[in-house]
Amino acid sequence: MVAALAIAITHVTVIDGTGAPARAEQTVVIEGSRIRSVGDARIPKDAQVIDGTGKYLIPGLWDMHVHLLARPEKAFPKLLASGITGIRNMHLEAEDPLVTAVRLRREVASAAIEGPHIVTNGPMIDGPIPVWSAAVTAGDAASARRAALAMKKGGADFVKVYDFLPRDAYFALAAEARKLHLPLVGHVPIWVTAEEAARAGQRSVEHLSGIFESCTADGNVDRDMKRAANLWPISRQESAKQMHALLFHAAATYDPQICAPLYRLFAEKRTWQCPTLVALGEVREAGLRVVRQMHAAGVPLLAGTDAGGSANVEPGESLHRELELLVEAGLTPMEALQAATRNAAVFLGRKDIGTVEKGRLADVVLLDGNPLEDIRNTRRVAAVILRGRLIDAASSPQSSATPGAGTQPGPRR
Numbered sequence: 163m164v165a166a167l168a169i170a171i172t173h174v175t176v177i178d179g180t181g182a183p184a185r186a187e188q189t190v191v192i193e194g195s196r197i198r199s200v201g202d203a204r205i206p207k208d209a210q211v212i213d214g215t216g217k218y219l220i221p222g223l224w225d226m227h228v229h230l231l232a233r234p235e236k237a238f239p240k241l242l243a244s245g246i247t248g249i250r251n252m253h254l255e256a257e258d259p260l261v262t263a264v265r266l267r268r269e270v271a272s273a274a275i276e277g278p279h280i281v282t283n284g285p286m287i288d289g290p291i292p293v294w295s296a297a298v299t300a301g302d303a304a305s306a307r308r309a310a311l312a313m314k315k316g317g318a319d320f321v322k323v324y325d326f327l328p329r330d331a332y333f334a335l336a337a338e339a340r341k342l343h344l345p346l347v348g349h350v351p352i353w354v355t356a357e358e359a360a361r362a363g364q365r366s367v368e369h370l371s372g373i374f375e376s377c378t379a380d381g382n383v384d385r386d387m388k389r390a391a392n393l394w395p396i397s398r399q400e401s402a403k404q405m406h407a408l409l410f411h412a413a414a415t416y417d418p419q420i421c422a423p424l425y426r427l428f429a430e431k432r433t434w435q436c437p438t439l440v441a442l443g444e445v446r447e448a449g450l451r452v453v454r455q456m457h458a459a460g461v462p463l464l465a466g467t468d469a470g471g472s473a474n475v476e477p478g479e480s481l482h483r484e485l486e487l488l489v490e491a492g493l494t495p496m497e498a499l500q501a502a503t504r505n506a507a508v509f510l511g512r513k514d515i516g517t518v519e520k521g522r523l524a525d526v527v528l529l530d531g532n533p534l535e536d537i538r539n540t541r542r543v544a545a546v547i548l549r550g551r552l553i554d555a556a557s558s559p560q561s562s563a564t565p566g567a568g569t570q571p572g573p574r575r
């Protein structure tokens with residue numbers, strides 16, 4: 163890899179992601195992999211100058227829920243061309259998911275291959291009969307603790323729980339993960355309530371899982387859901403069918419009053435929500451309502467898509483759609499943008515990414531339109547810079563739909 167030269171973007175309007183208003187006529191200087199200055203007119207002699215007249219500079223975007231590491235050579239060019247400079251991998255269906263993910267994380271970090279920053283789990287942790295075959299199974303507390311330790315030793319950034327993890331295994335895992343400083347994220351398992359997950363310290367909840375079940379006006383849903391889940395070992399198909407139907411019923415009988423205390427708890431505990439509205443299918447309308455209410459209650463939000471995990475969710479494009487849906491749910495364009503930039507950095511506890519500020523990694527996206535006027539303008543990518551290197555987006559294929567290649571939906575969607 164050739165060392166990055168200095169880059170100066172001149173006359174550009176900077177939307178730095180901190181929440182500050184857009185600033186016109188800025189010069190942004192990038193040296194090596196870092197942002198050297200913002201607003202300073204001094205341009206290094208050897209700098210490559212990019213005229214930013216009429217353009218907008220935003221932080222690189224993070225898709226905080228993907229399953230794209232099985233075919234990175236297909237996914238990475240699409241992500242980068244769409245301005246996505248970081249991903250949170252949430253499971254990989256492969257023989258050795260953690261080894262593969264850790265290798266890819268290292269290879270993109272050293273620029274051996276061109277791809278977004280990766281944070282990753284190992285295989286997700288599910289009950290004795292897992293939904294996904296590469297999942298690690300834990301039927302009791304002891305095996306859950308062993309699984310957490312294996313993830314830590316293998317280099318996982320966090321651990322993800324899934325639908326059928328039993329209660330005792332879940333709470334043992336939560337305690338062990340805390341001890342190991344391994345954030346616990348994922349679905350809210352069927353045998354645990356969303357409130358319990360928040361109190362156990364789960365750091366993020368995906369796809370609004372557990373929310374509809376907790377907020378329905380129909381008091382029988384919880385019992386019926388557990389009955390349907392108990393069918394899983396006997397007939398996966400019948401079990402999944404019943405659980406689907408119950409989820410739709412719960413969404414249709416959603417009661418905002420019932421959920422108000424839960425959202426207060428999420429806000430207080432900083433239980434982040436990654437709603438993946440783009441992947442919610444038939445319950446999306448209800449999902450929009452939920453996100454609107456959560457946002458008003460101060461629940462912290464992340465932008466993610468489930469690309470690679472849900473059919474018809476295209477890597478890259480889908481994150482822009484998710485931002486549009488977040489705006490539809492009541493976020494301002496600035497807040498939607500922050501869900502995919504600054505919030506990702508805060509959630510990950512990283513000070514090197516997420517905003518366009520001096521000293522940050524130079525992961526930035528140049529746009530042809532103002533995303534604060536119309537969030538759809540995040541799609542108008544003029545240039546992408548990753549770790550100080552200008553990505554040749556023109557050479558990246560923008561689209562070729564591959565709906566959920568080789569994947570299967572979970573039982574709840």
Ligand SMILES: [Zn+2]
Pocket residue numbers: 227228229252468471
């Ligand atoms: Zn997923």
